Amino acid sequence: MKTYWPVFRPSGLILAAVMLVPHMAGAQSAKPATATASSETAVAQVGVDRVGQQTVVRVQGDGPLSYHVTRMSDPARVVVDFDGARLATPRNTVASDYEPVQRVRLGQARPDQVRVVIDLDSPREFSVELKDQALTVAFSDGAKAVAAKSAAVAKPVDKANEKTISADAAKPAAAQPGNAQNFALPKTLSANAALASPLPQSLSTIGATAAALNGASSGQVAATPAVADPSQPPVIRPAAAVDAKRYSGEAISVNLKDVDLKDFFRLVHEISGLNVVLDPAVRGNVTIVLDEVPWDQALDIVLRNNGLSKELDGNVLRIATLDTMKREANDRGALAKAVSDSVPPVTVTRILSYAKASELVTPLKRFLSTRGDVMAIDRSNTLVIRDIPDSMPQVDNLIRQLDRKSQQVEIQARVVQASRTFARDIGTQFGVAGVNATPSSANFLGGSPIATNASPIVHMPAPPIVVGTPTASSSTSTGSIPLMSNFPAVAPTSGLSFSHISPNFTLDFLITAAESKGVGKLLSSPQLVTQNNATAIVKQGTQVPIQTTINNTISVQYIDAVLKLQVTPQITADGNVFMDVLVENTQIDNGVPLVNGIPALDTQSAQTKVLIGDGGTVVIGGVMVSQQQTNVFQVPLLGSIPLIGHLFKETSVNVSSQELLFFLTPRLLPG
Secondary structure, three states: OOEEEEEEEOOEEEEEEEOOOOOOOOOOOOOOOOOOOOOOEEEEEEEEEEEOOEEEEEEEEOOOOEEEEEEEOOOOEEEEEEEOEEEOOOOOEEEOOOOOEEEEEEEEEEOOEEEEEEEEOOOEEEEEEEEOOEEEEEEEEEEOOHHHHHOOOOOOOOHHHEEEEEOOOOOOOOOOOOOOEEEEOOOOOOOOOOOOOOOOOOHHHHHHHHHHHHOOOOOOOOOOOOOOOOOOOOOOOOHHHOOOOOOOOOEEEEEEEEEEHHHHHHHHHHHHOOEEEEOOOOOOEEEEEEEEEEHHHHHHHHHHHOOEEEEEEOOEEEEEEHHHHHHHHHHHHHHHHHHHHHOOOEEEEEEOOOOOHHHHHHHHHOOOOOOOEEEEEOOOOEEEEEEOHHHHHHHHHHHHHHOOOOOEEEEEEEEEEEEEEEEEEEEEEEEEEEEEEOOOOEEEEOOOOOOOOEOOOOEOOOOOOOOOOOOOOOOOOOEOOEOOEEEOOOOOOEEEEEEEEOOOEEEEEEEEEEEEEEEEEEEEOOEEEEEOOOOEEEEEEEEEEEEEEEOOEEEEEEEEEEEEEEEEEEEOOOOEEEEEEEEEEEEEEOOOOOEOOEOEEEEEEEEEEEEEEOOOOEEEEEEEEEEEEEEEEEOOOHHHOOOHHHHHEEEEEEEEEEEEEEEEEEEEOOO
């Protein structure tokens, strides 16, 4: 059976021939007399069995089934759509071991429609039977020459202006003499279109809407498939292409020359199944050559080339010029404004519980109409709003979102300062004095000529050479010899001395030493509680007054020498805390001399922004200072002699280190 749609244009008659698959007994487009359920019926089970000489596909529901059947070719398959139904089984593919059924695919084509696609290895006759709550589709063994019958193409009425729509979607045939146009329908369904939730009815997804509305009710006019081929991996679009315009219509091949736009849109109606309404201003011709392009993309291309636009209302596609659409949009805006201006405004009050009224005035004004206004009463924390009634629901919803109790955060900071010191001082003192008197001469051996360099050991009787003048008589006098090297420890805590005295010479040798160690630790732990996104400050210490004189005017300013913690927490959606924190520990440094009566300040501080989990601890800053100093005082030349040189030198070592760490721990308070 062949069906023709005549298309008229001023240049003559164009015959659009659409080749449909011959109707089989009880096959495509078969619809039950009545099978309307009061509620959605669940498709609970689908199976494939062998009964005698037939392969039977059985679809079981839990209630009445309303269906229609469509035969499709290239590849051969039978599509059964159940209206007012939902898919209950999690399986989307049922394998088959019986010819001619290869497999059965299931999918939710629309929220209220289940689609069952039976894939065949070749075209076969079949029969459909509905009994109780089960639908059976039976296929016979003998293959029929359905494909051969379907390949016949209707003869054109007007060969000079022929336009054909064939079931073969291969490359468009070469243009025939006499400006012939060829229009080829798609040969197969898209491989990956299944089991996705129906796309919204928008201008960018008009193909999906048309497929859902039209199903597969006409032989070669293919619809969006209900189930994806499980052998094909799902199509994953790159992130950059997500916002790009996507087309879901069937791929078509088009070769048209100087065809009237109205005739082209009639072809769109035949392919998509949409009702097409043209604005009276739509006119012109179209010449396009497209190969395997989605029909909705071809429609967009033609619209752009001719300065047209479209809008979809249900299953009605309206096409008009851009000027018409713009004028209508302006008219709708003007009408809405006129209606808004004619409505008398109302005045309402909203008492806030948690938010501050004055802080909401600015954001609320952005959502009022041009006639609206809002003011805050701080005494009662109330908003007074005056606007048209249509704006009030949106304003109230915004107030409910903003006037919420903020979660609180407890923040504990710990400032740890540790210091270590070590000092060692080892010194020596060495002196010798002697005299060798003969009748003719005397030779003297003495120490340092510096009078203060006297040995700490006092000898009695006085040695041959003494520092200063011996006291008392020569027999009972006392005195100390001068030192040749005098490098004692600065603050000795231990020592060793050796002394020898004789009539001819005296020798003194002393070793003094000192060693000290020190460990110090300072822990400061400020703590506070604040609301989400609210700055909190806590500090403890002393304020140092500073007096200044400017133009004979004396003024006093105070500088904080305190332990200070300043935090602004922000609670994230995943339960973490993002904090803008300042920790400062300032103290008076008594080790530095006063400057004009003003003391020096010793400061440790850290300022940062950090993200941390609830109850976690993070080190937000640390300073380590290490100092080592070694001093050597010695007798020139003698102090540089190995080993012996230690008798003529003093060595002092000083080592100090300081560590400063800041720890921060936030905790979300319940409620």
